[in-house]
Amino acid sequence: MLVVMEERMRTMARVFRRECHRVLDSERTTIQGADGMLMVLQLAMAGVNKQERGDFGVALSEVLAVWKYFLLDKLQLSHKDIPLPQSYDLIRKKYDCFLKHTNTVDLIDVFSMFKELRLNEDPEEPLTAMQMFQFLFGESESSENVKCQPVCPATPSCKAADCSPQIQRVVRRVFCSYLGLLVNSKNDLALTYTLDNPNRSLGHSAFTDLRHDACKSASSLFLTVTSFVRAIQLGGKGYAPPESHPLRKHVKGLSEFLYFVDQCQDILGETTNPREAGSKLVSSIRAALVKGRSAGDPVYLAAEESTKSLKERIGQIHAMHTQSTVGTGISPARPKAYAINHATAYGGRETVKVLMALLDEEALALPCRNKAELLSEDHAALNGSTGACLLALYKSPEAPTGSSPKSLRNRVLSQQEHIKSKVVRPTIRSQFACTYKEEELPLNRVLEFPSTSQIPTCVHPAPKKANSECDNGMHRRFKEATNLRCDGPGQSTLGEHSGNAWNQAGGKSTQPEQPRRATGTLKRKLANRECTEQGREENQPPQKRPPAKAATGGPGKRNNKAVGKKLIAGQGKLTGFFRL
Template structure:
């Protein structure tokens, strides 16, 4: 597993260093194994909506298609596996989702690595079959799983152990906020942050937001930003009408955008990446634990995650500072003719650190419990029974 991890890191480092040659945006983020599976689930549900009028898909169908999808995209033999129904449409929907959200998946990184590598880089750190085994979970090691902190027993946590699911979801929310700062087009990141912590922006608000984004042909985050700014700054002839579907969610949307604005201020105004990263993580932690007691499992998981992320950000910054070779062209490179040429440099070094952190998160081994990942994860923080990403998008 250690060899596999290092091979994935090598592949991702080369991709990140050279991706400016093939990608339109240097802020493109990577979907890891779990993100890929969630996007596939949404793609299949979307195709079912188009074909049969119902946005939904059975877990068994997703898992069956998952294996075929991985083999097909890696150009490995899949003759012994049945072709999923409407597979071509599913692939198209999946690819469109990635393009729309300015993301690539690990297989895209693997394919581009072979095109982008230069002579000094390893010829092939891992094979297509090894990547398939990693993504499907066949090579997952028990030793890889980090020991979970013991939590004091509380009425809501009688077992006294922090749930691995809570740990995983809390970490995803933290990283989703950081991902939005790097790549504002990442709709999955917005889905995990919009109502975490609770801002009364549940399924109805998310649905209204998706419809508005679709009508405007823009990302979810840009739709939120445009709508709130129009209300804040627009006159009578410019502000959205009272009948606008997002009007009834304005309080929660304003809270969400104010929080992201605060994070962006930290990003742009704190020159030291280690300090900026620590402030960002602390702000996210404070938002998630507000109103929770010290023994609450979410509180404990947020504390643990914040400490872990701060340490890793510090380590990444140290490595980047000491690197002789450097990390290639940095994200958010300002244009020479930009009006804000001077201020555009604010936060560039921090963005480089955050991108390295998010790349590492994308290399995490896949979740073992696929049913939990696809059916329950979104309910963990706010306790909505039966809520999940698929339900949110429905």
């Protein structure tokens, strides 16, 4: 029974493909199988919930309930026992819009158009509506497990047993999605499975940005990728997308994806033999999927098995087309009327016809029995991410709430790094340091002394001995002599704002301090005055200082007289004071 049903469905699809140019705008229209129909219905229900409730999501039980009602309603069967789902009209409208936007039709549309498209020599009704419902809903008895189970040798080292049926199904869908994208570039589901398989760093964020950009331009996902990458490569500086474009951060992965599709397009256009072209295309897809994987990887094994089976099937389809053409006695130069190229390259390129026949057979495959696995975890079989599915991929990421995702410790450390980057390194200054512009205090001064009142200053204790007072006086006069000449008390010739490194570091001021009131005896005042006069004479330039003569030996009286002539008043007394 199953073999008869499959043969009838192939006949129905063959008639549709032959006469579809009469009812459709494009001959590149592809067919969505049972699994594809269920995925599109799930996305349509999630979109309706987004409009009504604000949440893009739907429960699996709700999808299965609407799925049964949807099949009965579209096949025009009785559905009185099943309650009407909520917002069913909006779900049906969004479902039809998705198919029209992606240039695809489902199996029920093919079944409905068969009566209109069939010719006299074609069978009247290969299938009934109830048989179609049982096939799509999965109620028909099938030997899927027996048929799909690979023949394994008796040895325990069987590599095919390591590959699960889920991975085999997903890998084969990726192969067919690449081939379907070459035939129908508007198929968004095909691009969904091929965009990040193999891994091109085009995850959830990249797919969301791509989908939003496609919605703004009202175009397909593949056309959006092509327009963006071509504008960057060929548009030049004036026509290239700006740096603020959302897809700018994914330009590398999108360029790799488009480059691979261009390579497949070159194989499709340059190879004239359909069998050879199909073999090259399948081998290129297989090489991309198994790159970087070991021979024992489940994806590697599934890719090897899918490559072998697809090459064999492409050869069989090409042989069938060749026999049908030769058996009719019609020359290839004068094909049948329906084989003429009506609007696209369908009739003029044999490889495209072979690929479309292969995709039609894949759409007629038995539906997946585990619906939860198909809708919840099917998309995660290749990349290994847990919880990823087609619905989660179409769902936009959550908007940021404004709260920092980093902990307090990380934020403090990042702020400290930002402050350290602004620290001015201490530089080595020359003897003309007084001419440099004043800068801000170093960061260590700011951190250790946050208040200006706590900045340390070089304050020396008051002197207790005459020696200390004399030293302080000589030091002060030495600073006055080395500083710039002042026009008046407390003013410098460079202005009020000029200074030197000593003042900047918080040391003593260059302005002369007011002398303290003497609290000692008259003798101490006289000693201070003599110290001041002695320091003034010693600080004179070398050319103005009187040359010192070496003392000659002789009578003490003569030497004292000679020295007395050159000494100033009080100098002898001061000299004796320092000798103490």
